[in-house]
Amino acid sequence: MSPEIVSEKHVRHIALLSRLECSDPEIRKFAGDLNAILGYVEKLKEIDTDAIEPTTHALRLTNVFREDVVRPSLTNAQALSNAPEAEAGHFKVPPIIQES
């Protein structure tokens, strides 16, 4: 058994943040998996990185700018062509703000 780094309760919170509905057995399974993987990555603590700069990208890239001019882009019909539900040229989704 791996040591518990994250509790099932915490994994439930992570699932909510991730917008992933999970059953109780799934939460238990993912908690086990996450603890095994997090147990493995603990080895990074062996390395002293206090004076090391982080690398976010392999190439040294700076901001890339272009002229602020309108260019051809997807039409409304193309943008909506895969929409699960659309109405009046817009994507349609279930209520976001509900009356209480």
Place this chain on the structure above:
Amino acid sequence: MAELHELTIHEAASGLRAGEFSSEELTRAVLDRIERVEPRVQAYIAVDADRALAMAREADERLRAEGESAPALCGIPLALKDNLCTTDFPTTCASKILRDFRPPYDAHVVERLRAAGAVLLGKTNMDEFAMGSSTENSGLHPTANPWDLERIPGGSSGGSAAAVAACEALGALGSDTGGSIRQPAALCGVVGMKPTYGRVSRYGLVAFGSSLDQIGPITRDVEDCAILLDAISGHDERDSTSAPVDVPDFRSFLNQDVRGMKIGIPKEYFAEGMDAEVARAMDESRTAFESLGAELVDVSLPHTDYAVATYYLVATAEASSNLARYDGAQYGHRAEGTENIIDMFSRTRREGFGDEVKRRIMLGTYVLSAGFYDAYYLKALKVRTLIKRDFERAYEKVDAILTPTSPTPAFRKGEKMDDPLHMYLSDIYTISTNLAGIPGVSVPAAVSTDGLPIGLQLMAPNFEEGRLLRAAHAFEREAQVHATLARL
């Protein structure tokens, strides 16, 4: 002469120009082959025979009109990994969440192949969203290794590698985030290259780990690798991480010798956990390079042992952010009958994603969440700096680095599915190049006593793909392993 479907790209290109056969005949031969072996291999998610034949006829007209000056890929039947956007095929990433998604635009590399007159046969299977090392995580169906149908083809570009190894395409494109081109190429006995980060535009490649992903060729030999790399490389302003650097003629690096080339052997890669047959293949490869006049030099990449841990923090963090877009609002699957938007997001993602994708989204969300960011994500980015420096130091002494591609030949289906961590460790030799950004290529090195291919990996400094092709081609001509085809 070999049967038409068994030709390499360069052999077929010569045959087309000499008028020995047409692209339509070649394409028909490959489609026949697909029909014969695909029920056993299942390399593809979608094949469109009518469209492919129409493209072939167009290519034949172009070959007649342009003759020798037609692009090398004109009339050549190729396959695309199903995370490359195509307007004429759905692009599913082997995920139920994108099952019917039809992109309104082509990926940059797809535009390039179309412009070159290539025949696009179809889209190949993969681990869902490129997360996996065996193609068993496909949300649609598994793919078999053409050398042994009971075994996995590697992953995540397992469909592309299996299609090329089974002669169901003359070449293919894959994507590589931690070894997803090179590892399946090794396990299927074909050539696979991950170019330098920024060499090939990622425009239209469905993002997994944006600072790691790169598109590259999977081919039967090194010359074909150079031809495909020529076609897809170069700056594209639609990908702001695409590098504005010159692209050499990659074929000019072929047929050169490696006399005097300094090839580093990193001791950390030969430490433990390597299969005995892989170790023997590496011994033979070293001897082959020495006999070709290369100088082998011991080097050290001291942070190698931390690469897998670093990778799984960086890649999952980036994935959790990239995959936030699959929420059922604009495209893809949407759960039915939900009452509010959070409910719709959570149920759509529950129904649409497989377990490995969920696991990685949760891990990534965790390491980026308040209170854990410094301990995990930031720590990993700092170790990434050290891994990158290891290579910079090594390249002060050597021109290229030689390692195995994978610690074992192809494993059996199901063997590692219950143990995610064990599966992650099958990428142990390929992951560092993605973290460092450098190019790497896998070339067939040997066939094991069980009849399974074994690959070697060569790595070089940034934008030195030409050096990789030079060394890989010299080795290929010496070893002649690539000429052996899987028997199906």
